[in-house]
Amino acid sequence: MSTPTPSLPPALERPHFIGIGGAGMSGIAKILAQRGAAVAGSDTKDSETAEALRALGVTVHIGHDAAHLAETTTAVVVSSAIRQENPELAAARERGVPVVHRSDALAALMDGARPIAVAGTHGKTTTTSMLAVALGALGLEPSYAIGGDLDAPGSNAHHGGGAIFVAEADESDRSFHAYSPEVAIVLNVELDHHANYASMEEIYDSFVTFAGKIRPGGTLVVSADQPGAVELTARVRDRLDRPDLGIVTVGAAEHADVRITAVTPRGLTSEVTVVLDGRPLTFTVSVPGRHYAHNAVAALAAGVAMGVPVEELAEALAKYTGVRRRLQLKGEAAGVQVIDSYAHHPTEMTADLEAIRSAAGPDARVLVVFQPHLFSRTRELGAEMGAALALADASLVLDIYPAREDPVPGITSALVIEAARAAGADVAAEHDKGRVPEVVAGMAKPGDLVLTMGAGDVTDLGPLVLARLSG
Incomplete structure (x- = not known):
């Protein structure tokens, strides 16, 4: 209505x-x-x-x-x-x-609505998108604001006629403190955004503040598996005097309120079984990988907390087929699939590479073109980025994409490359993005998958790689 x-x-x-x-x-x-x-x-x-x-x-x-x-x-x-x-x-x-500030503008737009705010170090865009698509498929006409496009430029937001407003809640600069959601999702809590947070203690404090902003009688949906989220749940219960706050845990842990009992790969989709209120429920997630399945279950729990019938919502979640830059298939040429991944944190990189491995054929090689994002993140997490690249068969590592940051002396993509080689990865540096299509075309063979990976302009290379493979 x-x-x-x-x-x-x-x-x-x-x-x-x-x-x-x-x-x-x-x-x-x-x-x-x-x-x-x-x-x-x-x-x-x-x-x-x-x-x-x-x-x-x-x-x-x-x-x-x-x-x-x-x-x-x-x-x-x-x-x-x-x-x-x-x-x-x-x-x-x-x-x-x-x-x-943009967060205050978004908070003003959510005033008078029933907001769902999706937070966490990883998975926010995917989970917000899943909710927006599923609620829309059910005719609930949600408004939404997402950190990525669903299927076309400009499809990252919409003013809907319904009461629900789904928004991605960005913790990077503490701007998610501006929101007062009816339901909040916290997918995971990890150390990131090193220019704004000096320690995990600061990050936990920030997420506790966010949880404290949930409206009276509202619900926190939080992972029961990810260690940072488990610690956050304990701190919320200990620090917030909120007997009105419902806490719903989701995950594979035995004690989870919404327990994931199976995630079965089906090519580029997954079949997920959960137990909710003592009853099993199986539904399809139309993107590969265990972490996307967990995102879908968090979305399911949030929708149920808003009063959406669980069976209808589970069926509607299958309507979600992905978001631009989140394992987005850019095309295929000469028998080689080119996929774009926004992953830029080691946890995201590992999850996406594992998802592609599970979906790829037994003889397929996974080739990665990785662009580190931010000097501060590379300084703190470059070694972990390199270790993640060991999951690929071969990788090219580009220079750091600076975004909003100025260069930091001594911090280069060599940090990632050295760590990758130490982990046994086949990795090479490429300082000239213009050479990437030619280099990748020389590496790739029919059946291989090429991932352009990172939060910067590495995404522009996918079509160029396809064009070179076609030529």
């Missing part, structure tokens, strides 16, 4: 987004445009996402310039990646235009 479109907060009636092409920013901009706001913004380069926003009537400038800020702008929306010296941000401050 549809609900009336909520009114816009006055500050967000004519917003200007700096970095509007980013995954999180573009989603909020899209929802605001669909709700009637006059949205504008800028980004460093044009993109398919920018074109998708323009199709909604959004004004998108390329490049950053104070002149892009209209006289009628009611707020400037920024993410933590926007530098203080950005000319549009400086102009907003000079003119007294309110500056709003």
Whole structure:
């Protein structure tokens, strides 16, 4: 059943987004445009996402310039990646235009809705997407904001007519503290985002704060298997005086409230059996790998906590067929499949490589083109990244993708390569991305799978590899 479109907060009636092409920013901009706001913004380069926003009537400038800020702008929306010296941000401050963090803008959009917030070091985008697709398939018309596109540029967000709002909750800069969900999912808790967290203690404290934001009578869905999530559950119970807070644990552990008893690979899909309220339930997950199955079960538990019938939701979850950059098949040429993976943390890399191994034929080789993401992450986790690459048959390692960071002396992709070789991996450095298609074409044989892996622009190489293989 549809609900009336909520009114816009006055500050967000004519917003200007700096970095509007980013995954999180573009989603909020899209929802605001669909709700009637006059949205504008800028980004460093044009993109398919920018074109998708323009199709909604959004004004998108390329490049950053104070002149892009209209006289009628009611707020400037920024993410933590926007530098203080950005000319549009400086102009907003000079003119007294309110500056709003993207998390506060998203929180304002969720006001009046029934939010589900999906958190964790890994798996947020997939789990949020699974919920958005399944709830949509059931006719519940959810709104959603996801950190990746479902099937096309601009499909990372939608203003729906229903009461439920599903949102990816980003812990990287503590911005998920802005949300007050009815149901929160925590998939896992690991050390990451080293520029913002100095220790696991700080990360646990941050996730406890997030759990404390759950609305009265709400529910925390949390992994019963992942050690960090188990520790978080203990801390939530110990630190939060919240007898009203329901805690639902999910996983393969014997004590899990929603217990996974089997995950059976079926090619590029999986069959999952769970026990919930003492009753077994089997359903299909249309993507490979145990970790995706666990994400689906977390989504199932969250939907049930919102009052969605479990059998209907389980069937609807099979409608999810993946999200761009999450083990996305880019194509096949000369008998070689090219798959794109967003994995950039060692746990994600290991999970995706294991998933591909389980789906590949017995004679197929797995070849990886890996691009480390961020100097701070490579400094702290480069050895673990290298160890993960030992699961591939051969790997090319590119230079570090800096994103928002400045170079750090002595921190290069050599850290990953040295660790990979120490783990017995067949790995080589490639400093020129332009050479990758030729090098991969020389390595790959019919039946092989090629993974472009990382959170940076390594994703652009998949089509080029396919073109070279075709030629």
